[in-house]
Amino acid sequence: MDYSIYIADEYTMCRFGAKLMQSICNAENAKGTTIYLNGDLGAGKTTLTRGMIQSLGYQGNVKSPTYTLVEEYHLAQKNIYHFDLYRLSDPEELEFMGIRDYFNQDSICLIEWSEKGNGFLQEADLIINIDYFDDARQIHIMSQNSHGEQIIQQLKHT
Ligand SMILES: Nc1ncnc2c1ncn2[C@@H]1O[C@H](COP(=O)(O)OP(=O)(O)OP(=O)(O)O)[C@@H](O)[C@H]1O
Ligand SMILES: [Mg+2]
Structure with missing residues (x-):
């Protein structure tokens, strides 16, 4: 199943993040959620x-982790782990940091530059591609399993 949406500006991107988070929370979930975020x-x-995390009430800044590979947020009884693997030189580092423990039933893992962690990451429930469209963006979301499908169902019906 897939879902596409045109995003006119940064504000709309944040709003969509809030809607996506709502859909994740509404989807039935026995094993946590893993999302790969792809795009230049x-x-x-x-x-x-940032839109996803701030929609749960987080008031602080959400920026990519730079000196660590992951930033964590504990909000609304959820553990949200924001990974940015751009600077990862060897995917084996993920093994050393105990990456497997991050993927559990209470976690929402959002992973930028997931291709750098090839072979060491939990399979994605959703893959999100973001493409440039002049100043706007085009988002294309693909489910990879039934949990991902449920999230897209929620997106389509809210
Ligand atoms: N429609 C839009 N949606 C999202 N961001 C937009 C849009 N139009 C302009 N922008 C700008 O594009 C930039 C997006 O930066 P952001 O850090 O979110 O990208 P990123 O994909 O995480 O990049 P990186 O791979 O470097 O981590 C921001 O400066 C934002 O203001
Ligand atoms: Mg980034």
């Missing part, structure tokens, strides 16, 4: 993540 530098992966 500056496409809006972190902006979308």
